[in-house]
Amino acid sequence: MIEISQNQNLITELVAIKVINLIKRFGSLVAVNDVSFEINQGEIVGILGPNGAGKTTTIRLLTGVFQLENNAKIEIFGDDITHNPTKYKKNFGIVPEISNAFSDYSVWQNLMFSGGIYGISKDEIEKRSKKLLTQFNLIDKMYFKTKTLSKGLKQRLNLCLALLHDPPILILDEPTSGLDPISVNLMRNRILKLKEEGKTILITTHDMREAQNMCDRILIMNKGKIIADESPDTLREQFKSTSTILFKIDGVISSEQERILSKIVKLVKDKNGYYVFSSTNALRDISNLFQTSKENDIKISDLKIKETSLEEVFIHLIKDDLTSEEGMAK
């Protein structure tokens, strides 16, 4: 029993991707600046960052589309692929932000082409393609030209193409961007199922909720650098000191009562009728609020404490990064 659990630990701790000193310059612009990270097998890691942070360039470097510069090194399952990326490309299944399937090929032709490139036999491609098309509800569109498909259907096709050769690592570049809620849901469920199947998944996204719900770990990138590498919970924990408190008051309060409340907290009323304020010491402020309302006959009917969302953490980090840079410049 002990042996099994030890083996399981070894399996889960196997490093699927190891990236060291990744750099990419476009002329004078440094798009990716000395980026290093590791992703364990079976992990879902999200790369978050504003536009132009270097997320897609990092992926292109990782997948061998761009050549590595200087002393950059990439290891896939312990093998150094720096000098022979072509051989190791079979390890990746890539879903791009914008569909890059051949637009004049049908769904089926795209799958046949892709399977052939990865060296899968014709019978096997047909078998796997039909299975994937059924799973992704694309079977009735298999003879449609890709250019006639909606964005959501194209993205499903991209996921089918990425999974066709059964790669151990999936790289998803903003896979849900611009999709309708049904397609987003379908995509998210599929990604989580793929994690259960043991795939290692690297995902870039703008969607904080997506990152928060799906990722085991989050890398936040800004200006080509990784400025945070933590689990979503740890990231939120770091910024938990600031909470948002919402409360509702029964009936109408007088201007005098409002003046008294304003002395304790800075009040803003939201569109749902809740009074909202930020607090760095939620316990103290709530206790003061109850004390004051009791003394002044104000009836609080509802009170909520909002946890710091990943979105707020993200904005915080990016803002901090900008502020520190401005400070250094000054």
Place this chain on the structure above:
Amino acid sequence: MIQDSLTRIWLLSKKNITLYIKKGPVLIFGLMFPFFMTLSWVIGRKISLNLVFIGIIAMTSFFTATAISPVVLPIETREKSLERILSSPISLNEILIGIILASTLYSLFITSIITIIFVLIFSVGFNSLITIFLMFFGIGLMSILGSLLGLLVAANPTDMTSDVMIIMNLIKFPLLFISGIFVPLQMMPFNLVFISFLSPITFLTDLLRFCVEGNNFFLVQFDILMLIFWIISLSIVNYILHKKTMPKRLSETASKKKMMMKKNMR
């Protein structure tokens, strides 16, 4: 290993033929141009059938070969499918050979149809079976050569086919006019014969003259050697240039995007 590589090359060229054969620039510059060039050359002039045949075959093989190869990379850069290919286990050589093979097969197919038409309808004859073989060998070499020339022009990392086709036509027409199609080398002044060495079509035209009329200017072996020399030279230059510019096809757009964002942030 080699079989896998050959399979990938075949899949790429099959894809190139299927997807790009019906594209506007391929139809215009590959089929319509040689047709109308021949018409404007022949109509109103007393030119022997053999010379017309030699001219039309030389023009068709060259024009059709230079039709597909320049458009594949710009279109795939624009449609992002190039990124799919680059992130697949395909080497640069396989991508380039896939394009050359597609272009060569297209050229061979169209030129063969025209040859058959001329032989069957206009009864163009050949001296011997060896000359027929030589003619197709020469056409084959020109098809590869034309494909390489088209591919060379496409080394410019643009996503606009018009950019590539303008440069292609700037190169194509002078090469055609100094090649001895319209004015036989025997009738050209010495200086022009010297300049005609710069055009690979010269050697195909001369080889075709040997096959059809038997009165060539250079030695047949020299014509073949020169065509092979052009093929080797263009292959080397193509590999060097594409190796350099292929990553730029994606980074150009990426850097443009980043520069725009930088500008917006200011």
